[in-house]
Amino acid sequence: MRRVVVVGYGMAGARLADELRRRDPDVSVTVVGAEPHAAYNRVLLSTVVAGTMTPESTRLHDERWAAEHGVDLRVGCEVLEIDRSARTVELDSGELVPYDALVLATGSTPWVPPAEGLVEDGVLAPGVVAFRTLDDCAEIEAKAHRGAPVVVLGGGLLGIEAARGLAGRGCLVTVVHPVGHLMERQLDPDAGHVLARTLGGLGIEFRLNSTAAKYLPGDGLVLDDGTHLPAELVVVSAGVRAETSLARKAGLTVDRGIVVDDALRTSDPRVHAIGDCAQHPGTVSGLVQPAWDQAAVLADRLTGANPAARYRGTSVVTRLKARDVDLAALGDVHTGVDCPDSEVLCFQEPSRGRYAKLVLRDDRVAGAIVLGAPDAAATITQLYDRGIPAPTDRLALLLGRALPAEAASPADLPSSAVICRCNTVSKGQIVSAWRAGAESLPQLAEATRATTGCGGCKDAVCGLLDWLGASQPAPA
Numbered sequence: 001m002r003r004v005v006v007v008g009y010g011m012a013g014a015r016l017a018d019e020l021r022r023r024d025p026d027v028s029v030t031v032v033g034a035e036p037h038a039a040y041n042r043v044l045l046s047t048v049v050a051g052t053m054t055p056e057s058t059r060l061h062d063e064r065w066a067a068e069h070g071v072d073l074r075v076g077c078e079v080l081e082i083d084r085s086a087r088t089v090e091l092d093s094g095e096l097v098p099y100d101a102l103v104l105a106t107g108s109t110p111w112v113p114p115a116e117g118l119v120e121d122g123v124l125a126p127g128v129v130a131f132r133t134l135d136d137c138a139e140i141e142a143k144a145h146r147g148a149p150v151v152v153l154g155g156g157l158l159g160i161e162a163a164r165g166l167a168g169r170g171c172l173v174t175v176v177h178p179v180g181h182l183m184e185r186q187l188d189p190d191a192g193h194v195l196a197r198t199l200g201g202l203g204i205e206f207r208l209n210s211t212a213a214k215y216l217p218g219d220g221l222v223l224d225d226g227t228h229l230p231a232e233l234v235v236v237s238a239g240v241r242a243e244t245s246l247a248r249k250a251g252l253t254v255d256r257g258i259v260v261d262d263a264l265r266t267s268d269p270r271v272h273a274i275g276d277c278a279q280h281p282g283t284v285s286g287l288v289q290p291a292w293d294q295a296a297v298l299a300d301r302l303t304g305a306n307p308a309a310r311y312r313g314t315s316v317v318t319r320l321k322a323r324d325v326d327l328a329a330l331g332d333v334h335t336g337v338d339c340p341d342s343e344v345l346c347f348q349e350p351s352r353g354r355y356a357k358l359v360l361r362d363d364r365v366a367g368a369i370v371l372g373a374p375d376a377a378a379t380i381t382q383l384y385d386r387g388i389p390a391p392t393d394r395l396a397l398l399l400g401r402a403l404p405a406e407a408a409s410p411a412d413l414p415s416s417a418v419i420c421r422c423n424t425v426s427k428g429q430i431v432s433a434w435r436a437g438a439e440s441l442p443q444l445a446e447a448t449r450a451t452t453g454c455g456g457c458k459d460a461v462c463g464l465l466d467w468l469g470a471s472q473p474a475p476a
């Protein structure tokens with residue numbers, strides 16, 4: 001029997017265990033996870049910080065699931081070494097675990113800016129917390145009381161989600177960001193400024209083009225321009241680095257991440273890598289959708305369900321999960337209006353928190369930023385997913401009025417329309433699962449996994465369920 005050992009019980013490792021079992025009840029699966037918890041949905045941590053979800057409700061699966069599915073699960077246990085010639089991994093208990101196929105799903109670790117005093121003796125100083133794990137959330141929650149001055153280091157997606165959650169708890173939040181506008185990976189400067197204005201209206205302050213120079217425990221932060229920011233809590237959300245130390249030590253090829261090919265093989269064909277730690281050409285890492293797509297492909301290959309399966313990349317749509325702010329960004333958003341081979345349209349209404357930018361190439365959506373206009377975001381995302389020509393009335397498209405009102409009905413969506421992005425679940429898959437008997441939201445989630453990622457598609461799935469229920473017996 002084939003022995004598969006998975007290093008890392010995070011979102012990619014837990015999903016892979018699940019995918020392996022769905023395909024093959026007999027393959028031997030061992031999962032080793034350094035965190036002391038059962039696997040949880042990291043994407044939902046911002047909602048835990050915001051106080052709208054409990055840590056328990058983020059759970060993916062646990063020891064009971066592992067026991068029921070015959071998975072050898074080692075929680076709170078670290079892999080220290082890989083011996084590629086003996087084909088074993090060494091655990092921190094000293095035990096050697098043999099493998100036929102090894103999968104690295106070691107994720108990524110927060111990057112801490114090099115400000116004096118943030119790190120003491122190799123660990124974060126008191127009052128400084130990273131934003132990566134459930135334990136980090138518990139520490140943030142313990143310190144984030146109403147009226148507490150809090151500084152968030154980093155104005156990227158996660159920093160903003162943390163800031164919004166903390167402001168919602170009544171903390172006095174300042175975001176320090178080294179670049180001139182927020183979320184510069186996903187937004188152009190104008191969109192970044194509209195976002196900052198919207199968040200400013202929700203009580204969050206910003207120090208852009210600023211870096212932390214010195215941390216004074218119990219007092220606050222000194223910025224590079226000498227400004228002093230009082231802080232009872234500093235949340236570090238300044239980016240992540242792929243966790244590659246184990247792979248590097250084992251002599252595997254490592255660049256920004258562990259280099260893998262379309263078969264998700266590293267430079268040693270018996271060792272694979274998926275999720276945040278993996279570097280696949282053309283794939284944006286640090287997001288869950290690629291990690292889960294990769295887990296499905298690798299499970300196909302390792303169980304023999306589809307030995308020819310290949311991972312070809314994931315087209316990612318970024319959504320901000322922050323109460324009262326609706327933001328989606330996709331594809332190439334940095335093309336300027338003067339680019340000769342693209343049609344670029346912009347609309348902005350900062351006072352109402354609205355901004356839309358659309359990049360079209362050969363009449364198709366190549367990129368977009370849509371802030372404060374959820375209807376436009378939904379239509380543009382569908383056009384992007386389907387790769388079909390955009391309607392000629394571009395202005396209507398930007399304003400979310402490109403399709404007649406009745407086209408918003410689930411009945412008019414094509415079967416290929418992606419409903420749940422985190423899990424890449426289409427309308428067609430939801431309809432098939434419903435026809436096979438999954439007639440409630442939990443049953444549909446179990447059958448297709450729709451809604452089990454960031455949860456942003458729940459309304460759409462409920463809309464489909466209502467439509468399916470109303471159109472019994474035979475929806476299109």
Ligand SMILES: Cc1cc2nc3c(=O)[nH]c(=O)nc-3n(C[C@H](O)[C@H](O)[C@H](O)COP(=O)(O)OP(=O)(O)OC[C@H]3O[C@@H](n4cnc5c(N)ncnc54)[C@H](O)[C@@H]3O)c2cc1C
Pocket residue numbers: 007008009010011012013032033034035042043044045046077078079080105106107108131132133158243246274275276277285286287288289291319321454
């Ligand atoms: C607050 C927050 C919000 C996010 N929001 C979104 C979002 O909205 N959309 C999105 O797409 N993505 C989001 N992400 C990113 C997403 O969570 C990651 O892309 C995803 O978790 C990657 O899964 P992974 O399994 O590769 O890594 P992880 O989930 O980080 O899991 C890696 C696991 O491996 C363990 N490990 C590492 N080394 C070892 C070792 N040697 N031995 C044993 N175990 C080891 C680690 O302890 C960890 O538990 C968010 C992340 C955070 C922190």
